[in-house]
Amino acid sequence: MTPLARRALLFAPFAVAAAGGVAFYGMLQGMRTGEYNPRGVPSALIGQHAPDFTLPPLEGAELPALTSADLRNLPGPVLVNFWASWCVPCIIEHPQLMQLSREGVPVFGIAYKDKPADSLKFLRDRGNPFRRLSKDEPGRVAIDWGVYGVPETYLLDKQGIIRWRFAGPVTADVVEHDIRPLLRRWA
Amino acid sequence: MRPTGRAAPTKPSLACGGVPLLPPPHAGEGRGGGTTARLRRGLIALLLALFLPLHALAVSNPADMLPDPAQEERARNLGRDIRCMVCQNQSIEDSEAPLARDLRLIVRERITAGDSDAEVKDFLHTRYGDYVLLKPPFSWSTAVLWATPVVALLLGGSLILGLRRRNAQAIAPPPLTEEERRRLSALGVTPDGETRQDGTRA
Numbered sequence: 001m002t003p004l005a006r007r008a009l010l011f012a013p014f015a016v017a018a019a020g021g022v023a024f025y026g027m028l029q030g031m032r033t034g035e036y037n038p039r040g041v042p043s044a045l046i047g048q049h050a051p052d053f054t055l056p057p058l059e060g061a062e063l064p065a066l067t068s069a070d071l072r073n074l075p076g077p078v079l080v081n082f083w084a085s086w087c088v089p090c091i092i093e094h095p096q097l098m099q100l101s102r103e104g105v106p107v108f109g110i111a112y113k114d115k116p117a118d119s120l121k122f123l124r125d126r127g128n129p130f131r132r133l134s135k136d137e138p139g140r141v142a143i144d145w146g147v148y149g150v151p152e153t154y155l156l157d158k159q160g161i162i163r164w165r166f167a168g169p170v171t172a173d174v175v176e177h178d179i180r181p182l183l184r185r186w187a
Numbered sequence: 188m189r190p191t192g193r194a195a196p197t198k199p200s201l202a203c204g205g206v207p208l209l210p211p212p213h214a215g216e217g218r219g220g221g222t223t224a225r226l227r228r229g230l231i232a233l234l235l236a237l238f239l240p241l242h243a244l245a246v247s248n249p250a251d252m253l254p255d256p257a258q259e260e261r262a263r264n265l266g267r268d269i270r271c272m273v274c275q276n277q278s279i280e281d282s283e284a285p286l287a288r289d290l291r292l293i294v295r296e297r298i299t300a301g302d303s304d305a306e307v308k309d310f311l312h313t314r315y316g317d318y319v320l321l322k323p324p325f326s327w328s329t330a331v332l333w334a335t336p337v338v339a340l341l342l343g344g345s346l347i348l349g350l351r352r353r354n355a356q357a358i359a360p361p362p363l364t365e366e367e368r369r370r371l372s373a374l375g376v377t378p379d380g381e382t383r384q385d386g387t388r389a
């Protein structure tokens with residue numbers, strides 16, 4: 001072995017450690033901006049129609065209920081948001097949903113395992129971004145969608161095919177980097 | 188301020204664990220026994236506690252159990268292969284998360300409805316994907332996962348073999364000097380440097 005190769009070999013563990021450090025830094029950076037979620041799991045429903053479901057409306061909200069029939073033959077892409085009043089990240093993402101709704105993006109909501117009175121109070125206090133709203137108190141429809149926590153947001157195209165799922169609060173970054181390009185792509 | 192975490196589907200607590208604390212080792216102990224004896228008994232109890240199979244402490248509300256013990260057994264075995272999506276490193280049988288309980292109930296419902304084990308797993312697999320199965324199926328997307336141990340073994344093995352072969356034919360020792368030759372023959376070893384296997388002198 002030439003002395004050069006020997007020296008290179010000596011530095012190899014440091015190089016591996018440095019590469020690991022860079023990758024770890026990238027991961028932390030991604031977690032900070034919300035682009036990388038270490039607990040994120042790809043949805044099994046991407047490329048499929050939303051599962052069949054009927055759910056009651058949230059009484060008092062004066063909004064039509066959301067059922068799977070409402071997710072076929074749409075004028076454009078829509079967002080379906082699973083949320084709950086007891087969910088803190090739902091408060092974080094709420095302004096972004098309000099903004100999208102103001103811009104005319106159809107945002108449909110499903111209140112997950114929430115007391116109707118609490119859901120109502122949440123919307124009265126913070127504003128209602130939803131065009132349609134159902135409640136899923138037993139949480140069974142959410143399981144059919146593959147929901148494993150709230151908030152969870154799905155983007156469906158015109159045909160009602162699920163194109164994207166985001167588990168976690170929809171931050172401003174997520175709106176800019178994911179939702180807006182997707183809305184353009186599936187318009 | 189952009190937290191990436193989110194709420195697990197639970198109201199008051201985010202608890203995933205669910206392993207109840209053991210009673211203190213001295214609980215119920217009488218007056219007898221000095222401090223050392225008590226300490227020793229406590230330590231033994233603690234040591235024994237380490238050997239308790241953890242899944243025996245798995246969470247299961249008796250009210251959720253199936254009346255038929257054979258079906259309940261099947262449900263438990265199935266549940267141990269299903270990942271709790273909230274805790275992610277526990278099976279639904281071991282997790283206290285509300286979603287895990289919902290999934291335990293679904294497993295039991297499907298079993299009562301007459302589903303086979305494969306059908307129950309398929310029901311959850313279509314909703315949650317490969318990730319819900321603690322033992323992922325072999326497919327193109329999981330091929331790397333399954334192949335990694337084999338590849339690592341082959342790489343490590345060939346590295347070791349290669350290094351050993353190189354060491355075997357390692358650097359040839361420099362030829363002996365005249366002085367060394369003379370000393371060797373004085374000791375009765377063949378002057379070309381060969382040592383005898385049996386250790387006898389020439």
